[in-house]
Amino acid sequence: MRIEPAVEVTGLVKRYGTRTAVDGMDLTVPRGSVTAVLGPNGAGKTTTVEVCEGYRRPDGGSVRVLGLDPVTQGAELRPRIGVMLQSGGVYPGARAAEMLRHAATLYADPVAPELLIGRLGLEACGRTPYRRLSGGQQQRLALAMAVVGRPELVFLDEPTAGLDPQARHATWDLVRELRADGVTVVLTTHYMDEAEQLADNVVIIDRGRAIAEGTPEELCRGGAENTLRFTGRPGLDVASLLNALPADALAAELTPGNYRIEGKIDPQLLATVTSWCAQHGVLPDRLSVERRTLEDVFLELTGKELRA
């Protein structure tokens, strides 16, 4: 028997009027994983998540969340999921601690609100009305409200947008703890480092569909090759270096004295380069191996032009 994924989206289509926000999206979230949905603004991240949360009715395709249909079986699904919206969601006049306590009373067996307040650094503003909280405090309160009911699955829509580094790390630590305790987490973000730090599984989406998927390592490894650079005296015999390297590697002197090798950079290749240098009496200076970052992958896949 196969273990059913926490989220299974196939061929999802969602239109708003004439605009197609999601256009044939596939998304599978394994149980117990942290999955980051990465994409430029307007790629369809929020729409996809909101369909999973039961807010929007799909125009095509199928969506199963914890094995349920979010629209027709919403009443059964809602107690089992936690939701953090991109913004808002709290009475402007409600105090932070009051609102979290209220959220807790809606669940059978919640996490103690006081623990979450302390954990997310909200002690100082427990009695402050929501409208007077800073943006970061509002975000953290929304995060606390999403996890207070001990859900099986949490959807976090840009949980760290606009947070300072401390708050961001507090959020990351919380997400790691959720995973350690067996909670499935789906988060949208456009921070590459966030996806690299947290996610077991990254789905890059663009123009309403998933265009790449894998672990951060897989995504960084695939596609374009990695790079090794070094500097040495100008005019080295690049042809000879090329002969020493595996057939699929490339070598070039970019500017006098600056050399670049592209290919599968593994320990073997590094040893080949340094021994070639030794044979030619070259001390390779500033030798560096560059791996692609998720950001490189992301920009390659989604293009570099700015989107509205």
Added chain:
Amino acid sequence: MSTATTDTAFAQGAFTPRPGAAPLPRMIRAQALLETRMLLRNGEQLLLTVVIPALLLVLFSAVDIVDTGAGRSVDFLTPGILALAVLSTAFTGQAIATGFERRYGVLKRLGASPLPRWALMTAKTCSVLVTEALQVVLLTLIALALGWSPHGDPLAIVLLLLLGTAAFSGLGLLMAGTLKAEATLAAANLVFLLLLVGGGVIVPLDKFSGGVQDVLRLLPVSALSDGLRDVLQHGAGMPWGDLGILAVWAVVGLAAAGRWFRWE
């Protein structure tokens, strides 16, 4: 030695999934209490629901500004002010609060919680009724201090207040669920003012010319104040005509709100 993170971290298993909704009565009770606290904490709402009706009652009873016909003015005014109190809470206050809750994503977020939508609306209704009960007690005390002597069947009063609440809630929610929050704010206040003047609250409807009067009598606030006045001032029995008008408004308003209310 830095142990900061381990000190504040939860013990392993703090988040182990144990999902489930709280029992419905607990959810509705908590939601109703929260809604009531939000309302009582809001200065503008209190101005509208408590200060204005109380001031009007005192002012118009003490000073002969409007000719309220035969009898003591407090006996004419109190039923009208009670109708105004219901209007301010069930219609104006509820419309404005709900409009902004919709705008700030409160309704949307609650929609993802275990609280069903019907339970949210039930809680809102409870909160309106609690507020109205407080208003009625306060205004009754003020009126009695001003020498008010009420008559009539308490059951008729309760029925009028409940049907009035249903009628105003339907209209208020219809407004809150279809217009922008700012438009709701403006329109709900405007309607409050217009009905204050033209709804038989402090100005007897017979001051208006015949044709206008006939139309104004069909307004929910006129039906409510007229019905309350018949019973409280004149000791009449069940005011079926006014109850009928309120029932029609309630059915139409609630049905329209149910049909067109948007949660986001």
